[in-house]
Amino acid sequence: MCLAVPGKVIQVDGKAGKVDFLGVQRQVQLDLVPEAVAGDWVLVHAGFAIHRIDDEEARETLALLRKLEAETEGGG
Amino acid sequence: MMGAPVDVRAKAEELYARIEGLVRGPVSLMEVCGTHTMAISRFGIRARVPANLRLLSGPGCPVCVTPASQIDHLIAMGREPEVVITTFGDMLRVPGSRSTLQRERARGRDVRVVYSPFDALDFARKEPNKLVVFMGVGFETTSPTIAATIVRAREDGVGNFCVYPAFKVVPPAMDALVASEEARIDGFICPGHVTTIIGSRAYEPLARDRHVPCVVTGFEALDVLEGIAMLLEQLASGRAEVEIQYRRATCREGNPIAQEMLERVFRRCDAWWRGIGLIPGTGLEPSEEFSVFDARERIDVEEPDKAQDLPIGCGCGEVMKGVKLPPDCPVFGKGCTPSRPLGPCMVSTEGACAAWYLYGGGR
Amino acid sequence: MAVDDEGGGEDGSRTTMTDRGTIRLDHGEGGAATGRLVREVFLKHLGGPEVLEDAAVLDAGMRIALTTDTGVGRPAVFPGGDIGKLAVCGTVNDLAVVGAQPRYLSAGFVLEEGLAIDLLDRIVESMATTAREAGVRIVTGDTKVVARGEADGIYVNTSGVGLMPDGRKLSSASCVAGDAVLVSGAVGEHGTAVMVAREGFGLSGDLRSDCQPLADLAEAVLRAAPGARCMRDPTRGGLATALTEIASASGVEIRLREETIPIRAAVRGATELLGLDPLYVACEGRIVAVVPAAQAEAALGAMRAHPRGAGAARIGEVRGGRPGVLLETRVGGMRPLIALEGAQLPRIC
Numbered sequence: 013m014c015l016a017v018p019g020k021v022i023q024v025d026g027k028a029g030k031v032d033f034l035g036v037q038r039q040v041q042l043d044l045v046p047e048a049v050a051g052d053w054v055l056v057h058a059g060f061a062i063h064r065i066d067d068e069e070a071r072e073t074l075a076l077l078r079k080l081e082a083e084t085e086g087g088g
Numbered sequence: 089m090m091g092a093p094v095d096v097r098a099k100a101e102e103l104y105a106r107i108e109g110l111v112r113g114p115v116s117l118m119e120v121c122g123t124h125t126m127a128i129s130r131f132g133i134r135a136r137v138p139a140n141l142r143l144l145s146g147p148g149c150p151v152c153v154t155p156a157s158q159i160d161h162l163i164a165m166g167r168e169p170e171v172v173i174t175t176f177g178d179m180l181r182v183p184g185s186r187s188t189l190q191r192e193r194a195r196g197r198d199v200r201v202v203y204s205p206f207d208a209l210d211f212a213r214k215e216p217n218k219l220v221v222f223m224g225v226g227f228e229t230t231s232p233t234i235a236a237t238i239v240r241a242r243e244d245g246v247g248n249f250c251v252y253p254a255f256k257v258v259p260p261a262m263d264a265l266v267a268s269e270e271a272r273i274d275g276f277i278c279p280g281h282v283t284t285i286i287g288s289r290a291y292e293p294l295a296r297d298r299h300v301p302c303v304v305t306g307f308e309a310l311d312v313l314e315g316i317a318m319l320l321e322q323l324a325s326g327r328a329e330v331e332i333q334y335r336r337a338t339c340r341e342g343n344p345i346a347q348e349m350l351e352r353v354f355r356r357c358d359a360w361w362r363g364i365g366l367i368p369g370t371g372l373e374p375s376e377e378f379s380v381f382d383a384r385e386r387i388d389v390e391e392p393d394k395a396q397d398l399p400i401g402c403g404c405g406e407v408m409k410g411v412k413l414p415p416d417c418p419v420f421g422k423g424c425t426p427s428r429p430l431g432p433c434m435v436s437t438e439g440a441c442a443a444w445y446l447y448g449g450g451r
Numbered sequence: 452m453a454v455d456d457e458g459g460g461e462d463g464s465r466t467t468m469t470d471r472g473t474i475r476l477d478h479g480e481g482g483a484a485t486g487r488l489v490r491e492v493f494l495k496h497l498g499g500p501e502v503l504e505d506a507a508v509l510d511a512g513m514r515i516a517l518t519t520d521t522g523v524g525r526p527a528v529f530p531g532g533d534i535g536k537l538a539v540c541g542t543v544n545d546l547a548v549v550g551a552q553p554r555y556l557s558a559g560f561v562l563e564e565g566l567a568i569d570l571l572d573r574i575v576e577s578m579a580t581t582a583r584e585a586g587v588r589i590v591t592g593d594t595k596v597v598a599r600g601e602a603d604g605i606y607v608n609t610s611g612v613g614l615m616p617d618g619r620k621l622s623s624a625s626c627v628a629g630d631a632v633l634v635s636g637a638v639g640e641h642g643t644a645v646m647v648a649r650e651g652f653g654l655s656g657d658l659r660s661d662c663q664p665l666a667d668l669a670e671a672v673l674r675a676a677p678g679a680r681c682m683r684d685p686t687r688g689g690l691a692t693a694l695t696e697i698a699s700a701s702g703v704e705i706r707l708r709e710e711t712i713p714i715r716a717a718v719r720g721a722t723e724l725l726g727l728d729p730l731y732v733a734c735e736g737r738i739v740a741v742v743p744a745a746q747a748e749a750a751l752g753a754m755r756a757h758p759r760g761a762g763a764a765r766i767g768e769v770r771g772g773r774p775g776v777l778l779e780t781r782v783g784g785m786r787p788l789i790a791l792e793g794a795q796l797p798r799i800c
Contacts, residue, residue: 014123014229014281014307015726015799016337027240034720036656041206043236044346055284055337056724058176058226058799059204059653060233063284063343069336100782122800132784151800177726177796194475203652203725203797230799309782427483427792438800447786 016057018065018073023050031056096310103313104136110320111138116272117319118410120146120262121227121279122438123307129447131309137316144410145440146265148279150226151178152408152432152439153361154254159184160392161384162223162252163192168387172198172215174208175223182435185392189223205237205251212241212249221383224251229281231255231372232346235353238374238381252383255372256359258282259290264367266298271410275301275319277312280334285350287342291330299328306334353378362397362432363405404431407440414444421445477793481687481733484793502624502700505545505684506613514615516551518542522607527570529648531641531660532735534607535574539581539589540664540735541686542611547669548682548738550621551613553585558592561606564599574605585664587611619673623681626701630680630769631747635668635738635754636661636762637713638690639729643721652725652797657717661736668759669738675753676746683739689731691788693739694776704772707788708779711766726798730778731791741769 019031019040029048031040038059042048045061053070054061065073119125125145128134134143147153163184166173173189180190180201193199198218202208205222212220224234234251241249258279266273278291283304291302301322305315315333322329332338350372359371374382384391398404402424403417414420414433424430426442433439437446477484489503506518522538532540539556546553558578562571582589589609640661647654665684673679680701685693690712698705714729722729736759742750747765754760776788 014121014279016229016281016284017720017723032656033724035717036654036658036720036724038653038655038724041204041233041236041240043240044232044343044349046345055281057229057281058233059206060236062229062232062281062346063337065336072336096781097783130784130786131780131782132786135784149800176799178798178800180796190475201650201796203650203799207651207653226799309780309784313782427487436800437798446789 014057016055016062018053019056021048021050021052021054024048029061031061099310100313103310103317106317107137107141107313107320110317110324111141114140114142115274115320115323116142116144116410117275117277117316118144118146118265118271118273119277119279120148120258121282122149122436124148124277124279124305124312125440125443126438126447127307127309127312129443131312133309133312141316142413143316144271144273144413145407145443146410147261147361147364147408149433149436149439150230150256151182151436152404153256153364154179154182154225155360155362156183156185156397157392158252158254159188160186161389162221163187163189164389164392165221165252165383165387166192166197166199168389170217170219171387172200172211172218172220173223174200174202174211174220176225177201178436179223179225182432205234206240209237209241209246209249212246213244216248218248219386220249221387222249222251223254225254227256227258227279227282228285228350229279231354232285232343232349235349238353238378239349241381242378250381250383250386251374253354253371253373255354256361257356257370257372259286259294260370261361261367262291263294263298265409266294266300268409273300273410274323275303277315277319278302278304280304280306280311280337283334283338283342285343285346288330288332288338288340290342295328295330301328302330304330304332304334304338306337363408398431402431404433404441407433414441417441475793479687480791480793481692482791482793485687486790502622504549504621504623504681506549506551508549508551508615514617516546516549516613516615517610518545519608519610520545522609523603524645524649525603526645526648527574527604529645529660530658531644532662533574533577534605535578536581537660537662537735538607538609539578539585539587540662541684542609543585543587543664543666544684544738546611546613547666548621548684550619550669550673550682551615552670553587553611553613553666556582556587556589556609556611558589559608560592560594561602562594562596563602563604564596566604571605574607578607581664585666621679621681623683623697623700625680626697626703626741626769627680628703628769628771629744630741631744631765632694632705632707632767632769633740633742633747633751633754633763633765634690634713635665635740635760636736637715637718638685638734638737639714639718639722639732641735642689642733643718643727643729646725647721650797654721654724656721658721661734663736663759665736665738665759668754668757671753671757671760672738672740672750676740676742676750678743678746679750680741680743685734685737685739687733688790689729689733690739691730691776692790695788695790697741698774698776701769702774704770704774705767705776706770706779707767707776709781711764713762713764726800727795730788731795744768
C-alpha cells in the first residue's frame, strides 16, 4: 500500500511539477508538498508528491540510483 | 533503489547476523503493508532469519480488505448510463460477490484504469456529459491524494466528479488486532509511506498502552532487515517504543499539509474489513462540506444486500489477522491459486497469499 | 462466490472466484491463462507436440519451419514501430529462434471501416522496409473489411516460412545442467513503451519498442555455438515467462542472477512508477538463448559483436534442482519466477 518512488523536480508550474524518474518524466501534483522547487527530490505516490526528501537523503538517493544505472547499463 | 551488489550483500549479512543474535524464543512480528508483504517474500528474507522468528502479514492490502458489498455497489453504479468508473489498476480484478470491474468492462461498461486520481478528474473535465466516479480505496498514503483532488475539483468548479469512499485508516486496526489477542503480535513493522503522511507519533498510543514496539520501516531489503533488527533489540531490552528506521522519508510529525487536507475533506466513520469484520473509526468518507463529492450521495443506486464476504472454505480472514501464514491455510496452493483464487488475498498481487505463492514466501 | 454471467448465481455455495465462460483479456497475455486456453481448446482439437516451440519445424521433403503471428491492439503506431513492423518481426523472429532462415511471408489484413488509408499506407510501407531489412519477401496477402465497430482499427496477420539447414535441431526440451543462459539485450522495452503510449499515464521519456528483426543475429549465435540447445523470442509475458517455459520443457532449474539482467534506466523508472515487474514485460527484439557452457563465451561474443545484440549479457545457468526458474536477488535471497496468470496491471499498492 505504499508504492512511492523518488524523483527529481525538473520544473514547477503552479500546483504541478515535472518530475524525472531515471530519465522518464511525468507531471506530478504538488498540493501536498507545495514548498517543492526545481532541483528538489520528492517521493511520488499516485501522481502526487507526498514528501520532500531533504538534501542529505537526496544525495544518498542519487548516489544509489547512479550505482544502479552503472550496474545494469555497464554490465548489460 | 539498491546500491552495488557487493555493498548490499555485505550489509545484509551483517544485519542477518545481528538478527540471529537477537532471537531467543519464539517471536512474531507483523507488518501491515502490502508492499512489506511483497518485500519480505521478494527478497527471500524468511529463508535467512531464525525459525523462531515468525514474520506475519496483517491486513495491509487495502484492496483485500474492501468488502464485497462495496464493490457490488460500485458495479451497480457503473451500470447507470452516464457513469464512468475510474480506478487504480489494483482494484480491477477484485471480485465483489458476482462480478469484477474487469468483467464489467468486458460487458461494455465504461471502466478505466488510472495511475492517479488527478487523471480521473482530468477525464471528468474533458467529458462534461459523464459522471466520473473514482473508486477510493487506500490507506493514509493514498487518501490525501484523493482529498487534494476533491479540493481541486471544487476550486475549478468540476461538477461531474465524485468518489466512492472505501478508504481505511491503519493505526486503530493495528490496535484492534492486538486487543483481540487472536494472534500473537510481539512487534509491528510499521508502514513506511503511511507514516510519511501520519507521522510516527500515530503509533505512540499503541506502543504505550499495548506495550508493543513499533518501528517505521522502509521497503528496500536493507530497510526491512534493519527494521526487524531494531524491533528485536527493543524486545531484548524490554522496551516498547516507536522508532523510525525509514529516516529518509518519515518523521514524528508526518506531513501536516496532507493531514490537514484529510481532516478538511474527510471524516472518520466505521469501516468493514473484508474477512475481519467491523472495526470502529477506521473508515473515511467525505465530510459534510464535501458531501457532493460522495458518489453514494450523487447516484441513486441502493447498496446491494450485504453479501457473504468470503467464500466457504476461504481462510483469508485468519491470514489477514496474522492467525495463520498462507501455507497454513488448508486451500493454499490446492483449491486456491492465482489462476483459480478463492479469496481476496490470492487475487491481489500484494495480498499475503499471492505474494507468498508468487515469491515463495521468501523461503 | 463465482463470477458468472449477468443475473445468475444466487447460491452461496460456489467456491471459486474464476470466470470460465468467456474470453478475458488475460487469455491474450501469454501467461498461464493463455497456456490453458491453448491446451484446453486448440490442442484438444488440433493435436500437437509435447513441447510447443516458437515455430513448427516440418519435413516436406526438405525441412521447413512455419509460424504465424497476428498484430493487434492499440496504438497502431508507437515509439519504435507500428503494428506492421511488429507483425513482420514477430514472424521472422519466431522462425529465426528455431534455427530457420526466414524466406517468405504472407500478410492478411482485417481493416475496420473508417480506417485512414494514409495510416494503412504507413503501416504497409513499414512492413516492406522491415521485410527488406530482414531479408524476407512478403509474397501473398489478403484483405478483409468489417463494419465500423467490428474490429479495432487494423489487425495484421503474418505467416512465415523458413528453411532449416541440415542437421540443425533446437529444442526447448534439450537443456541440461551446466548450460548458460544468455539474453541479447535489455528487457521490458516494448511492453513498457506500448503501455505508456496506449494508456497515457502521462509518462514521457526515452521509452521505445525494441522491435527489430533478428534473423542474422540468431544465425550468428548458431554459427558461434552450433551446440546451442534452444532460443526463444521473449514476447508476451517477457523474459521470465519464456524461461519458465524452457525450464518446464526441459525439466530443469534455471538460476538467474538479478544484477546481471540488463534493464535500461528509463524502463526501470517507468515500471517502478507503475508498479510493474520488467521481467514480465514483453520484448520484441530480443533473443534468449541456452547454450552449452563451453560455447557460452563464443555465443555471447557473437551477440555483442552484432549491432542488434550490443547489450547482450550472460544472466544465469541451468542447474540440477527442481524444475522452475529461481532468481537470486541482490541481497542473496531466492525468488521463484512463475508464469503469471495474465496481464500485469499498474498498481499503487
